[in-house]
Amino acid sequence: MRGPRLVVGTANVDETLTGYLTKYDTSSADLNPIGGISKVDLRRFLAWARDTLGYTALDDILGAAPSAELTPEDGEGAQRDEDEMGLTYAELGELGRLRKIERYGPLEAFERLAVTWTDTPPSRVADKVERFFRAYATHRHKTTVSTPAYHAEAYAPEDHRFDLRPFLIDPSWSWQFRAIRARVRDLEGAPTRDGGPAVPDVPGGDA
Numbered sequence: 001m002r003g004p005r006l007v008v009g010t011a012n013v014d015e016t017l018t019g020y021l022t023k024y025d026t027s028s029a030d031l032n033p034i035g036g037i038s039k040v041d042l043r044r045f046l047a048w049a050r051d052t053l054g055y056t057a058l059d060d061i062l063g064a065a066p067s068a069e070l071t072p073e074d075g076e077g078a079q080r081d082e083d084e085m086g087l088t089y090a091e092l093g094e095l096g097r098l099r100k101i102e103r104y105g106p107l108e109a110f111e112r113l114a115v116t117w118t119d120t121p122p123s124r125v126a127d128k129v130e131r132f133f134r135a136y137a138t139h140r141h142k143t144t145v146s147t148p149a150y151h152a153e154a155y156a157p158e159d160h161r162f163d164l165r166p167f168l169i170d171p172s173w174s175w176q177f178r179a180i181r182a183r184v185r186d187l188e189g190a191p192t193r194d195g196g197p198a199v200p201d202v203p204g205g206d207a
Contacts, residue, residue, distance in 0.1 A: 006030040009147045012039050013156065014092040016146055017100070018132065019139020020085055027147060035149025036156050038096070039066065039089035086131045095132040100155030106133045106176035107183075114187060122187040126180045130173070137169035 009029030011021045013036050021027040034042055043062060050058040066081040066089065082088050087095070098104040098112060110129045114122050149156075 008033065009035060009149075011035060011147075012037055012042060013149075013153055014039050014089055014096055015081075016143060017096050017155075018085065018087075018092065018135040019142050020081070020135075021142065023142045023145065027142065027145075029147040032147040032149040035147055037150075037152045038093040040093050041153065085135075087128055091128060092132070095129070097155055099133075099136065106130065106173050107179045109133070110180045110183065114183070122184045126184050129180065130177055133173055133176075134171045137171035137173065140169055 007029045009027065009032030011027055011032060012034050015021055016027070016035060037045075046058050046062055049055045050062065085092070094113070095109060098109045102108075104112070106129055109132075110126055113120075113129065114125050117125050120128075
């Protein structure tokens, strides 16, 4: 076979946004066709192709649990992406849109999801929000070398690659996370530790 060849990547937008990949290794490629597509929308597209175009071979893909397949199935248990990340891909998609489209920080995201995720206790919502934003901040450096992708979503992990300066973010989100926990105590009826206001009166805050 002659002609140019390209290495194709397979990381979706949710994995890149939270750094669930290895820099200069599993994320390295020349082109990533699904790099700008969320896992939820990707599965919807595959289901459409199966049902509309008759690609029945996609049944096995759609029925498989997302996995990087780095551990053997007969070992200590199969590796599952959502278990390792502590978030479902549906949750990642919601959080990603809040961060990249709405420009929400942790506190704003928590306030929104504490209302919309009605089946999840506020303390659990807080856990998920903190997990997402901590991963997002810690792994921002990976997005500076992310593989070029076709962007099919309204949000992208690499900020269109025209300004790579704002990728050093303190992953502790100190004010935001404290404010979230204060709101959890307020919503769940528990008093604050010092008996003060539910949201700490701290000037400024994290972006």
